[in-house]
Amino acid sequence: MSAGVADFFCREAQRLRYAARSAFKLLQIQKRHQIIRPGASVLDLGCAPGAWLQVACQSLGPLDKGGVVLGVDVKKVKAPADHCDERVKTVCADVMRLDSRFLLDHAQLEHGFSVVLSDMCPRVSGIGSKDTALSFELGFKALRLAVGGRFKLEPEGHGLLLPGGAIVIKLLEGEESQGLFKLCEGMFRSVVWTRPKATRSSSREIYLICKGLK
Numbered sequence: 708m709s710a711g712v713a714d715f716f717c718r719e720a721q722r723l724r725y726a727a728r729s730a731f732k733l734l735q736i737q738k739r740h741q742i743i744r745p746g747a748s749v750l751d752l753g754c755a756p757g758a759w760l761q762v763a764c765q766s767l768g769p770l771d772k773g774g775v776v777l778g779v780d781v782k783k784v785k786a787p788a789d790h791c792d793e794r795v796k797t798v799c800a801d802v803m804r805l806d807s808r809f810l811l812d813h814a815q816l817e818h819g820f821s822v823v824l825s826d827m828c829p830r831v832s833g834i835g836s837k838d839t840a841l842s843f844e845l846g847f848k849a850l851r852l853a854v855g856g857r858f859k860l861e862p863e864g865h866g867l868l869l870p871g872g873a874i875v876i877k878l879l880e881g882e883e884s885q886g887l888f889k890l891c892e893g894m895f896r897s898v899v900w901t902r903p904k905a906t907r908s909s910s911r912e913i914y915l916i917c918k919g920l921k
């Protein structure tokens with residue numbers, strides 16, 4: 708993607724009152740893969756500054772359809788006033804230290820989420836192998852939270868993704884990412900990579916889209 712296209716998404720984000728240009732990545736994923744259904748329960752890991760919260764809330768449909776979006780970030784973040792409503796809640800926490808019970812309690816859900824999104828990324832050091840490994844750790848933690856108990860990835864506690872549910876995981880492309888793909892193939896009915904058009908051409912990020920938790 709050229710710098711001109713990148714600028715296009717920045718301008719569009721401002722015009723449409725999204726918190727960041729990253730909104731278009733989830734919009735493009737949503738258009739192609741229909742991850743979030745009306746009334747869904749969505750966990751958004753690494754949610755600051757809130758653009759994915761906005762797109763997730765829009766995707767829930769009208770208020771009377773219900774649904775919930777819980778955003779988590781190490782940075783303090785409030786649900787943006789535009790495109791978000793009372794169904795969006797946020798919590799400031801380090802995902803690496805969380806367990807599934809904490810997240811279910813915060814979302815006031817008894818059984819689980821229908822969708823888990825992880826757009827988490829580490830503070831980039833510029834050392835390729837180090838950044839890839841850190842990104843993998845964040846993505847793998849998201850997967851463990853989602854499916855841990857059911858697939859024995861966690862010693863205890865239950866995974867917080869409902870059967871049939873979907874997870875989207877951002878990773879920096881590397882050897883480890885193929886391992887995660889293979890692991891997910893055993894757990895989900897459909898597993899694909901995607902690179903939304905809104906991704907900057909200089910970025911190594913790719914998204915793993917897993918649908919239909921077995």
Ligand SMILES: C[S@@+](CC[C@H](N)C(=O)[O-])C[C@H]1O[C@@H](n2cnc3c(N)ncnc32)[C@H](O)[C@@H]1O
Pocket residue numbers: 726727729730752753754755756757758759760779780781782800801802803826827828829845
């Ligand atoms: C690319 S930004 C997310 C953008 C967001 N999806 C949006 O559209 O507004 C990545 C976020 O991951 C968060 N993050 C990184 N490591 C984290 C961790 N261990 N726990 C919680 N959040 C984390 C960062 O603070 C950062 O805000």
